[in-house]
Amino acid sequence: MKRSLIAALLFLACRAFALDGQIQIHDPSTVVLCDGQFYTYGTGGSSLVSEDGWAWSRGAAPSRRGMAPDLIHVGDRYFMYVARNVGAQPRADINLIWSKSLDPNSPDYKWEEGGVVASSDGAEDCNAIDPGALLDPNDGRLWLVYGSYFGYIRLVELNPRTGQRLNVNDTPVDLAINCEASILIHHEGWYYLLATHGSCCRGAESGYNIRMGRARKVTGPYLDHTGLDMIMGGGSLFAGSTSRHIAPGHFGLLDLGDGVQKFSCHYEADLDRGGASVLDIRPLLWKDGWPIAGDNLKEGAFEIESARTGTALELAVEGVPVGGPRPRRGPPGFGGTNAPGGPPGGFFGGSSRGAIPPQDVTQVSTNWPKENIDLRLANFLDQAQQKWTISAVTNAGGYPGSPYLKITVAGLDRALAATEDGELVSTPAFSGGPEELWRIDQLTDGTWRIMPKAVPNSKEPLALCAVGGSSVTLSKFDPASDKHRWHLKTQ
Amino acid sequence: MNLYRRIFLTSLAVFHSALIVIAAENAGQLHAISLTPATSAEKAPSTDGFIQRWLILDPIRSNTPLTDNAINEAVKKEYFPGQLSLIPRDGDKVKVGETELTWHAVDTRDYNVNLYHFAHSRGAPTSNVLFWAVAIVDCPEELRDVRLAIGSNAASLWWVNGQRVIGIFGDRQTVIDDGVSKRLTLKKGTNVLRCAVFNAGGATDFCARILGADEKPLKNFIVRLNAVADQKP
Numbered sequence: 238m239k240r241s242l243i244a245a246l247l248f249l250a251c252r253a254f255a256l257d258g259q260i261q262i263h264d265p266s267t268v269v270l271c272d273g274q275f276y277t278y279g280t281g282g283s284s285l286v287s288e289d290g291w292a293w294s295r296g297a298a299p300s301r302r303g304m305a306p307d308l309i310h311v312g313d314r315y316f317m318y319v320a321r322n323v324g325a326q327p328r329a330d331i332n333l334i335w336s337k338s339l340d341p342n343s344p345d346y347k348w349e350e351g352g353v354v355a356s357s358d359g360a361e362d363c364n365a366i367d368p369g370a371l372l373d374p375n376d377g378r379l380w381l382v383y384g385s386y387f388g389y390i391r392l393v394e395l396n397p398r399t400g401q402r403l404n405v406n407d408t409p410v411d412l413a414i415n416c417e418a419s420i421l422i423h424h425e426g427w428y429y430l431l432a433t434h435g436s437c438c439r440g441a442e443s444g445y446n447i448r449m450g451r452a453r454k455v456t457g458p459y460l461d462h463t464g465l466d467m468i469m470g471g472g473s474l475f476a477g478s479t480s481r482h483i484a485p486g487h488f489g490l491l492d493l494g495d496g497v498q499k500f501s502c503h504y505e506a507d508l509d510r511g512g513a514s515v516l517d518i519r520p521l522l523w524k525d526g527w528p529i530a531g532d533n534l535k536e537g538a539f540e541i542e543s544a545r546t547g548t549a550l551e552l553a554v555e556g557v558p559v560g561g562p563r564p565r566r567g568p569p570g571f572g573g574t575n576a577p578g579g580p581p582g583g584f585f586g587g588s589s590r591g592a593i594p595p596q597d598v599t600q601v602s603t604n605w606p607k608e609n610i611d612l613r614l615a616n617f618l619d620q621a622q623q624k625w626t627i628s629a630v631t632n633a634g635g636y637p638g639s640p641y642l643k644i645t646v647a648g649l650d651r652a653l654a655a656t657e658d659g660e661l662v663s664t665p666a667f668s669g670g671p672e673e674l675w676r677i678d679q680l681t682d683g684t685w686r687i688m689p690k691a692v693p694n695s696k697e698p699l700a701l702c703a704v705g706g707s708s709v710t711l712s713k714f715d716p717a718s719d720k721h722r723w724h725l726k727t728q
Numbered sequence: 729m730n731l732y733r734r735i736f737l738t739s740l741a742v743f744h745s746a747l748i749v750i751a752a753e754n755a756g757q758l759h760a761i762s763l764t765p766a767t768s769a770e771k772a773p774s775t776d777g778f779i780q781r782w783l784i785l786d787p788i789r790s791n792t793p794l795t796d797n798a799i800n801e802a803v804k805k806e807y808f809p810g811q812l813s814l815i816p817r818d819g820d821k822v823k824v825g826e827t828e829l830t831w832h833a834v835d836t837r838d839y840n841v842n843l844y845h846f847a848h849s850r851g852a853p854t855s856n857v858l859f860w861a862v863a864i865v866d867c868p869e870e871l872r873d874v875r876l877a878i879g880s881n882a883a884s885l886w887w888v889n890g891q892r893v894i895g896i897f898g899d900r901q902t903v904i905d906d907g908v909s910k911r912l913t914l915k916k917g918t919n920v921l922r923c924a925v926f927n928a929g930g931a932t933d934f935c936a937r938i939l940g941a942d943e944k945p946l947k948n949f950i951v952r953l954n955a956v957a958d959q960k961p
Contacts, residue, residue: 555796555897604797660910704943705877705908707896 254533254629254639255482255509256516258293260285263438263514264305264367264418267489268501268637269315271339275637277489277501277516278306278317285516290491291635293516297341300348301334305418305487309370311379313337316400318354318381320366327387328359331368333400354402355383355393355409362388363409367487369420371428372397373455379403380455382430385417389468390432392421392456410456413467416448418487422528427451429528430459430467431475433486440512443505445484448472449528462527476530481508482517485530491518491637496716497678497686499637500530518638520679531679533638536628537727538647540617543703544684544722548614550701550709552622552646552663557601559619560593596621598648612653612661614707622646624728625653633674634690641674641690643667647728657693659711661701677725684722686714760849762842766818766833770866770950777937777945778839779863779921781953783816786829787847787857792926794883796897803885803924807858813890815920815955816862831862833953840879840902840935843925847932855929863921863936864952871914871949873941879906880925880934887922888912902933914938918955 262279268290269276275287282302287293299306303319310316315338320331333351340346357365364387371380379397384390391409395402412430413419419432429451435444450459450467458466465471476485484505491499498521506512520531541550598621605622617623624647629640644653645667652667653675667673671691678686687701692711699711700721714721771781792802808822808829816822818833834846841861847854876893878886879902886894886909893909900906925934938946 553796553895658911704875705905706879706903707906708908710908710910 254535255507256293256518256638257291257635257640258287259295260293260516261510261513262503262516264487265489265501265503265516266306266308266317267370267420268491268518269308269310269339271310271315272343274340276308276339278308279503280304280306289634290518290637291640299334299336300350301332303332305367307368307370307420307489309372309379311372311397311400314400315339316351316370316395317348318368318370318383320368320383322366323356324359326359327357327361327364327385329365330356331365331381331383335400351400354381354395354400355391357387362411363391364388364417365391367418369418370395371421371423371455374423378455380421382412382419382421384413384419386415389414390416390419390430411468412457412459413450413472415470416467416472420488420490421455422490424523424528425526427453427526428455428459430457431488431528432467432472433488434472435484435486437484437486437505439505441483441506441508443484445486445505446477447475447485447488447502447530449475451526473527475528476502476519478504479532482506483508483512485517490521493637493678495686495714496680498681500528520638521681522679522683523681524683529683531683534627534642534677534679534685534725536626538624538626539728540623540724540726541625541644541687542617542724542726543614543709543720544724545703545719546614546706548703548707549617549623550612550625550723551615551620552605552651553611553613554605554622556615556618556620556622557596559596560588595619598624598646602646602649607665609662609664610651612663612709614703614709621648624648627675627677627725630669630674633669636676636678639677642677643673644675644687655689655692655699655711657695659692659695659699661709661711680716680722682722684719685725686721687723688714760834760842760845762838762845763834763836763849766835766953768953770952771835772950773937773945773947774839775947776839777939777947779865779936779938779951780836780838780841781833781863781951782836782841783818783831783833783862783864784841784843784846785816785822785831785860786850787843787852787854787859788824788829789853789856790858790926791856792858794897794899794926794928796895799883799885799897799926800895802858802926807860811860812887812922815864817954839904840933843927843932843934854932855927857927857932859923859925859927859932861923861925861934864955865914865919865921865938865949866952866956867914867916867919867949870916871938871940871946873911874914874946875911875939875943876909876921876936877905877907877939877945878923878934878936879903880923881930881932882925882927884923884925884934886936887920889915889919899928901931902935904935905937905939908939911941914949918952920955 264280282298284296286296303321306319338345364385379395389411390413416432461471461473482504489501522529655672674690700714702712816831894907896907
């Protein structure tokens, strides 16, 4: 019983956020933003829509209800590529439909047929399903990869104006083998092919995992980090199963701008939702030229450390040394023989009481002001005014991948808040106002951007910013600077 | 030169130097290496925006610990009348207890103001002291959303036009832009920057500049020797 309780507490103590609402979907397309709403489409005509990327609900089915669609916004059109079996596998084709809006209430919402863009005849080494589209940021060329376990992942070029096949006589290029649910992305001179290995559709027994290779040319060869070509079965692991989410597949890039990238996927089994197949959105990081699957923030206590200064966010109150002030008296020679009444190991020998427990914030905070307290940066000394609890706020909305969060002094309800002059303050108690709700996005280098949901009397989004060596403010996020980048160090 | 002669001459030189130092200390005339008396009516900030002209009061003895609460409590004490409001002139005197102290207008050659040089050159203590300093900043136009950015050795409190804007505490060294105020407005014309710097022991100095909304240092102002109303025709 006791063990169960501890296990439950540990589980809650490091709870990761999962998307909210109706998120059941299989083979989701890339998540696309249209007129302020996020959309994704899955197998069988399923679709999900969200105003904030956190809470999702069922959306309208598109005009074609095929398999594993992908979606891309090019010009004034949303191109959707949807596969269907046209006989016994691997005989299939991929059809284009397009609309100028994804919002069924918009006058521009109307799915038009665009025809077949790729197919497999049932005999060739390909199964023309699982399309994935890329608009090359370098030259504006539009590409489509597709394929499944019958043979190769293939590449064809599309017309970016119409979304249709650019030249039907061009022979598709083979890129990879023994995978499915592939897609291309581009980053700093490299093309990355992300494809799903393993088996799908078996719940928590599924073996789906996302693997990758990269190439200098869109046509390949795509080599993994060991140099093995994906056309020979290579592929470095990008994302595998985690403790509660089994078998990720169907990568989709969600670039939010300002250096914030996320990716969507589905898990074959979300153990917290009865093993259902669900959508997730997670941070996308980059290191040494390779993408890394980040994790959404887990609730807990943190030091919030500036990547610029190396100093920690704290209340502007006088700190108390952990364990109490050090006695000034010490033996001659600092650490030699023991002095009467001094610590047993000499001046540097520490306390005879052994391990020093963490500070009790309820004790050290008794002398803190009861009203608002300013913030500042200081060397981290493990003191109570330097530790922050970050936790989800229910029914307050969110942003792609996470609910809005509150940031409170660990052990207290004293909350971090934005002020109407674009500065920071800690309020005596969390009120739930938008100035006390925080959006915390992991940036591509693994640091975090921390933004209030709203700044009173301001429409401009601002981010937590180190200014000078010991000061902190809010200012417009600058992706090129480290002043808005923070390390969250678990306490 | 034989050995005995060399020792004799060396000893003589050392003795002579010592006499000079003693005489200078007695007269309070040690050269303040980095500081010179301010004489011109106005001075522009340095190329990096640092304010290089200050009116500094002779140091006040203070054994105040450098912690937040102790420093905040210490400045509530009135050391001299108008300590948070007066705009001093070079040579003005105030009485702190029974001791008469003088305001000195100085220019620094460096980005920082070396208070150790300042005090030592006057034969004044440099440890366990409190320095008050004032800069008279004249802006050609209103400057909005600017920030005062300072560094100090050691703890210091800062006011702009009577409003407290920065407090940094502890036994710290001077780091450029260590403490930065919230956004503030400097009015067109005279603005008064004031600081109280507490030192426990060893070196002591401070630096200050004004940052624009883009956090780059501002240089479109001048620092006056005297407030405009005091200017001689």
